[in-house]
Amino acid sequence: MKVTIKDDFDLxxxxxxxxxxxxxxxxxxxxVFSLDKHVFVKQVGECEYEFDCTQKxxxxxxxxxxxxxxxxxxxxGRIDPKKDPYLFKASIYGEGIRILRQDPFExxxxxxxxxxxxxxxxxxxxxxxxxxxxxxxxxxxxxxxRAEDIAALSLEELSxxxxxxxxxxxxxxxxxxxxxxxxxxxxxxCDDKGLMDNLLGLYGVGVKVANCExxxxxxxxxxxxxxxxxxxxxxxxxxxxxxxxxYAPYNGVMQQYLFFYSRNENL
DNA sequence: AGGCAGGTTCTTA
DNA sequence: TAAGAACCTGCC
Numbered sequence: 001m002k003v004t005i006k007d008d009f010d011l012x013x014x015x016x017x018x019x020x021x022x023x024x025x026x027x028x029x030x031x032v033f034s035l036d037k038h039v040f041v042k043q044v045g046e047c048e049y050e051f052d053c054t055q056k057x058x059x060x061x062x063x064x065x066x067x068x069x070x071x072x073x074x075x076x077g078r079i080d081p082k083k084d085p086y087l088f089k090a091s092i093y094g095e096g097i098r099i100l101r102q103d104p105f106e107x108x109x110x111x112x113x114x115x116x117x118x119x120x121x122x123x124x125x126x127x128x129x130x131x132x133x134x135x136x137x138x139x140x141x142x143x144x145x146r147a148e149d150i151a152a153l154s155l156e157e158l159s160x161x162x163x164x165x166x167x168x169x170x171x172x173x174x175x176x177x178x179x180x181x182x183x184x185x186x187x188x189x190c191d192d193k194g195l196m197d198n199l200l201g202l203y204g205v206g207v208k209v210a211n212c213e214x215x216x217x218x219x220x221x222x223x224x225x226x227x228x229x230x231x232x233x234x235x236x237x238x239x240x241x242x243x244x245x246x247y248a249p250y251n252g253v254m255q256q257y258l259f260f261y262s263r264n265e266n267l
Numbered sequence: 268a269g270g271c272a273g274g275t276t277c278t279t280a
Numbered sequence: 281t282a283a284g285a286a287c288c289t290g291c292c
Contacts, residue, residue, distance in 0.1 A: 114273060116289095121289075121290065121291090165286090212273085259273085263273095
């Protein structure tokens with residue numbers, strides 16, 4: 001089915017923005033996975049996109065996944081080129097990025113895996129995990145495993161996913177969910193601090209991973225994950241401090257622009 | 268061959 | 281409470 005999207009929407013930038021690990025270029029479009037769903041999307045004109053799914057599947061799922069209801073152009077509009085020329089440049093460069101509404105469990109496991117790994121390595125590990133414990137949802141396409149599916153594995157079985165020392169973190173998080181010691185959907189109701197504290201209570205989850213989960217798994221757009229790239233930007237460009245007050249409650253969107261720009265346009 | 272990558276935990280003062 | 285070491289693995 002064909003869809004018209006007028007707001008910021010650049011598939012390549014989203015794919016390369018580091019928020020998703022199962023969103024890959026394939027031929028003339030992008031192959032996108034979320035949990036046990038898959039869609040193939042390609043741009044077919046100015047603001048025109050072809051989704052390889054039914055209208056109902058788009059309305060019920062992908063519309064929300066791509067966060068179509070949020071006006072990213074307006075969020076970019078909050079940036080004053082005089083007050084913050086660097087962020088302004090970054091936002092022009094990153095025009096088209098959106099923060100996807102991804103699944104909390106998939107994001108939790110993905111970002112636990114991400115620690116001290118580069119993006120290709122993260123993707124490779126997640127792909128292996130899906131092949132190992134997910135179910136086949138199409139020709140050579142695998143779902144992200146459910147918590148029970150991961151919890152059923154042993155550390156030995158997980159070792160095939162190149163998780164390294166993170167294997168026990170992944171297993172424990174999956175067990176906590178599978179055994180209902182924690183309920184990630186229930187955590188939706190927590191305030192920001194409560195959510196952060198809950199996440200930090202998980203083995204293998206520190207401040208950086210927790211913030212990624214809050215931003216990408218819970219779609220709280222003010223969360224501001226600090227990785228080495230962002231820290232570099234803050235050190236080099238914001239010695240007098242970044243104006244978090246001004247951009248609240250969208251600091252996480254600004255973080256994405258800074259991250260994407262600094263990684264691609266090496267200072 | 269040694270160092271480092273989208274961090275976190277564990278240990279020590 | 282705070283700094284420093286250790287940690288898997290893959291790639292330069």
